[in-house]
Amino acid sequence: MLLAGNALADRPGSDWISIEDALSKARTAGYTELHKIEADDEGYWEGEGLKQDGRLYEFHIDGKSGQITRDQLEN
Template sequence: MQTKLITALVGSACLLIGSQTMAATAGEAGMSIEDAIKKARSLGYTEIEEIEADGDEWEGQGKKEGDEEYEFRIDRKSGEVLKDEED
């Protein structure tokens, strides 16, 4: 009886630790490409022509008002805009 109880407790502990590890790993990936596009749109981009992950940043280019070409960089973990200037 005691062996079954210990096995159940150990199994529950492993599940709990495993789920916490998975949650931490998912959070480390940072913002999704969809979130990065939303952030760029909030900066005034009307058209996103290119966007890609480069290390800890999203890098992209697109058009703002008046069809002017701009480029941007967004920190993938914090969402901070690192660059937003005319190309």
């Protein structure tokens, strides 16, 4: 997997999963190339990247549970 960069807009909470764990969750969800991942002040890791179909998707991963709460095509 290629990772273009880790831009952190906000700071992750002290009780959040690590960025490495969030990246692992994204890979498990089918992301083959990540373009960004950042902490959002609303409690989740937010990112975007490509899946095997070559299309751009956006994802949200809950900062505490690690559950993917959004996984959708970017328009």
